[in-house]
Amino acid sequence: MSVVALVPAAGRGVRLGLNVPKALVPVKGESLLLRAVRGLLGSDRVQHVVVASPPDQVEVVAAELATLPNAHVVPGGAERTDSVRLALGAVADVAPDAHVVLVHDAARCFTPASVIRDVVSAVEAGAPAVIPVLPVTDTIKRVDESGAVVETVDRAPLRAVQTPQGFNIDVLRQAYAAAGDIATDDAGLVERVGGKVHTVDGHPDALKITTAFDLAVAEAVLAAEESSPK
Numbered sequence: 001m002s003v004v005a006l007v008p009a010a011g012r013g014v015r016l017g018l019n020v021p022k023a024l025v026p027v028k029g030e031s032l033l034l035r036a037v038r039g040l041l042g043s044d045r046v047q048h049v050v051v052a053s054p055p056d057q058v059e060v061v062a063a064e065l066a067t068l069p070n071a072h073v074v075p076g077g078a079e080r081t082d083s084v085r086l087a088l089g090a091v092a093d094v095a096p097d098a099h100v101v102l103v104h105d106a107a108r109c110f111t112p113a114s115v116i117r118d119v120v121s122a123v124e125a126g127a128p129a130v131i132p133v134l135p136v137t138d139t140i141k142r143v144d145e146s147g148a149v150v151e152t153v154d155r156a157p158l159r160a161v162q163t164p165q166g167f168n169i170d171v172l173r174q175a176y177a178a179a180g181d182i183a184t185d186d187a188g189l190v191e192r193v194g195g196k197v198h199t200v201d202g203h204p205d206a207l208k209i210t211t212a213f214d215l216a217v218a219e220a221v222l223a224a225e226e227s228s229p230k
């Protein structure tokens, strides 16, 4: 029985604005993708990784990951949902004994190993779906079409969702078989088919790099890690 991670990495990174697929953007000389895949395999709880690459960059992405054992590359799709679906389709060949599947954004490459392990452990303990979450720290308002505030939302029960999201593989296959349209959140697809989604603690370092500001934050995180004593 093995754990396989799917890494959607086929996004264009439009909001980052560097004219290169975001997964291939380097931070201190190493791409987000290389860091994300190495983090998964280095957690010691993930045996195989299937990366969904920009379709026109499959060879580039394969070369980027050539030093990592058990990293496999497939062409991704137009939307994140398509990329995850294509990677999920490759699991039967890559890891036929997989019982747990993680879905982890390449853009969350600084996720600590402890979060990856906690997600895998919770699925192995019997949860059909598990997501890492953080409390919402901002004040949240609901507004109308004109932008006027309708109410102040109670943030106590709200959580911001990170990856890796973990699933019993049969549950994720069932959720994707039923998914008709675009959904950026895999656990949301499980909810739609009536599956229970559990949470574990996320981590601030698992931020999704979307904008230039996020990239600057990630560089600061890395610099802090490198300067902290082991």
Ligand SMILES: Nc1ccn([C@@H]2O[C@H](COP(=O)(O)OP(=O)(O)OP(=O)(O)O)[C@@H](O)[C@H]2O)c(=O)n1
Pocket: 007, 008, 009, 010, 011, 012, 013, 014, 015, 016, 022, 023, 052, 076, 077, 078, 079, 080, 081, 083, 084, 105, 106, 107, 108, 208, 209, 210
């Ligand atoms: N067609 C797509 C779109 C996104 N992703 C991946 O899904 C993750 C989350 O998407 P996001 O952060 O929105 O990335 P981009 O789509 O690249 O960003 P943008 O919308 O700014 O272009 C990323 O790892 C991205 O590579 C993917 O595999 N296939």
Ligand SMILES: C[C@](O)(CO)[C@H](O)COP(=O)(O)O
Pocket: 080, 105, 161, 162, 163, 184, 185, 186, 208
């Ligand atoms: C899965 C996810 O990372 C959870 O925050 C997120 O939903 C990815 O897609 P999005 O386009 O950034 O919403």
